[in-house]
Amino acid sequence: MDGRQDEVAGAMARLAEGDRDGAASVLRAALARAPDDPEILHGMACVARASGRADLAIGLAGRAIAILPAAHFHITLGCALHEQGHLEPARAALHVATLREPRDVRGHAALAAVLGAMGRGAEAEASLRAALALRPADAALLHGLAARLSGRGAHGEAEDLYRRVRDLCPEEGAAWANHGAVLFALNRHEEALAVLERADGLVPDVAETLNNLGLVRMALGHLPQAGVALARAARLAPEDARIAVNRATILAELGEDGVAERLLRGVLADPVAAGGAEGARAAFNLGTVLLARGDLAAGWRFFEARTRLLPEGRWPDIAPWDGVAPPRGRLLLHAEQGVGDALQFLRYLPYCLERARVVLELPPELQRLVGTTPDPDGLIASRCTVLRPGGSVPGDVVARCALLSLPHLLGMAEPPPFAPYLLPALSAGAGGGERRVGVCWAGNPAYRFDRRRSIPPEELAPLGEVAGVRFVSLQHGVAAGDPPFAMEAAASGDWLETARAIAGLDLVVTVDTAIAHLAGAMGRPVWLLNRFGGDWRWSAAFDRAERPCWGDAASRWYPSLDLFRQAGPDMPACAWRGPVAAVCAALSRWRDGRLAGD
Known part of the structure; x- marks a missing residue:
């Protein structure tokens, strides 16, 4: 035996x-x-x-x-x-x-x-x-559990496991690459950058590592370097639709929208890729490229691909609207993304009401604000009902539509004529003889690319040196506790309270957040500090023909909004210096009543 x-x-x-x-x-x-x-x-x-x-x-x-x-x-x-x-x-x-x-x-x-x-x-x-x-201490088991946790969104616990794998296998590039990817998912961008660069150094020319490295660099505002990493990834994996879409994204940010469009259309020409998630991303990104260029009819059509990326699951039994006036019943018109998007696209509500009676669903914090919408034709009073928070959708609703789909479904290729469409009363105690300027310097930190949109408080500090101006903080969220200089706190509460505070200001200076849309929708003067290659809605295609009073351009979305743009894809440490200096100079002239040419 x-x-x-x-x-x-x-x-x-x-x-x-x-x-x-x-x-x-x-x-x-x-x-x-x-x-x-x-x-x-x-x-x-x-x-x-x-x-x-x-x-x-x-x-x-x-x-x-x-x-x-x-x-x-x-x-x-x-x-x-x-x-x-x-x-x-x-x-x-x-x-x-x-x-x-x-x-x-x-x-x-x-x-x-x-x-x-x-x-x-x-x-x-x-x-x-x-x-x-x-x-x-089994690296394979740790990796297996980390991958499973990360796959269901438990990135925090997965990060600890991937870190342990990396420490057990310090010379394995894959261990560093996996750790870097989950750090990126957690928005810990500086750590992710160092880890992914280490992975690339250990095992160069791995397409997945370079893809993630490019995305991290883009999130940190290192645009040219992001382009280099994603170009390397694309050379290694030319058939990878995901990498192609990511590369197109950075090229569009760098102003190379023609090359970006060719890449995106290439993905859509592949029947396998076009039918999957990357096809939806490619179509949506192509929509933003076309919108930024001013090709609005095609842009709105491709922009609808976002509904494949983030399908609306709240009302599965209600059919999507096709834009045709329903012979009976009402339309559920709903918000789908951020507050800023809802504020911007409420502009289309009267045009929608000409075709359908509407039940309007909005985030609770916008419910009171929407009640300030002017209604000269009585359409809102007679044809629109606001769905209260927690309320059930009425039984006569026969279709649903997102606010952002209205331009496409209504066939409105151009922004409609502007008139202020949110008009709250002035808050008690606002106004007075001193010039008052509201300031907002940061957006939602959960947004993956917020680092490029928001301004570090210290970069905005020169504003506080402009004499003769009383500054008021309009900042929401965690960033409100770290102002760039001493300023008055605005009234807290829902967006109606913020709107009332803005109504009592002489000017708003903000980055690309809901504050810009709110002030613009009210017709209040607003100066927008905008990143290079920023959101499609602030592109040159939406600039007004007339010379702006203060900034680089005035917006067709909101005639009272002037843009102060970054001139190029500079590193974050210096990207905002030019726009902030321009705002400071303009603020001094504005305070004294002098226009740009004076």
Whole structure:
């Protein structure tokens, strides 16, 4: 018996070294002498699996189990069944293995793989945790659990596991690359940049690493360097639609919209890519490129691809609207993205009401503000009902439409004529003789590319040196606690309170946030500090023909809005200096009543 065990052990050692033929020769000779020895049968099953014959392995492992139902025999059987695509029998075999020998890491790990293939993610995660409890420093297990956690959005816990893998395998570029990717998902951009650059240094020319490196650099505002990384990624993986879309995005940011358009149309020309998530991204990004260029009819059409990227799941039983006046019933008109988008596209509400009676759904914080909309024709009073927070959609609603879809569905290629469409009363105590300027310097930090849109408070500090002006903070969120200089705090509350505060100001200076749209919709003077290659709605295609009073351009969206643009794709440390200096100079002239040419 001991001799047979030695023979099997020797054969398994050969197999581990890659000598399948040698292992098979030893085991066949042993099997001829002892045809019913379960360990020899199991060894032959292992050789069969290693040789790509999972079908033979299933039979051999089954014969071994019939003689001796050992846990490791069940593991081999389960793995072979998995390789053959027999998931439920594989799960059953591996479940038996973990019951028979709960201390065998291999059983838990193999069971996790099968459960994952079956779509039973929570159970797969539990099996991986059981395996890690037995072998906490196993890099493969740590990676497997991290990938599963990251896949369901638990990036914080995944980051810790990926960091442990990186520390266990400090010379493996893939370990650094995975850690960098999850740091990017957590918006920890500086850390992600250092880690991904380390990954690229260890193993250069890996397309996935370069793709993530490009995205991180773009988020940090390192636009030319982002373009270099994504160009390298595209050369390595020219058929990768995801990389093509990402490269098109950075090219559009750099002002190379023609090349960006060709890349995006190339993705859409591939029937496989066009029908998937990358096709939807390509179509949406093409829409923004066309809108930024001023090709609005085509731009609005492609812009509709956003509904494939973020499908509306709140009302699955209500059909999307096609733009045709419904013969009966009402239309559910709803917000879909940020507050700024809702404020901008409420401009189209009267035109929608000419075709359909509307139930208007908005975020709770906009509910009171929308009540200040002028209604000279009585359309809003007679044809629009605001859905109260938590209220049920009325039974006579027959279709639904997002606010951002109105230009496309109404066939309005150009922005409609402007008149202020949000008119709150002046807040108590506002106004007075002193010139008052509201300031907003940061957007939502959860937005992946907020670093490029928002201004570090210290960069805006020169504004506070302009004498004779009383500054009022309009900043919302965490950034409100870190003002660039001493200023008065505006009234807190919902967006109606913010609007009332703006009504009492002489001017608003802001970055690209909802504050810009609110002040613009009210017809209040607003100066927008805009990043290079910024959002499509502030592109030159939407500039007014007439010379602006103060900034680089005036907007067709809001005639009272002047733009102060970054001149080029500078590094973040200096990108805002030019626009901030221009605002300071303009503010001094504005305070004294002098126009730009005076």
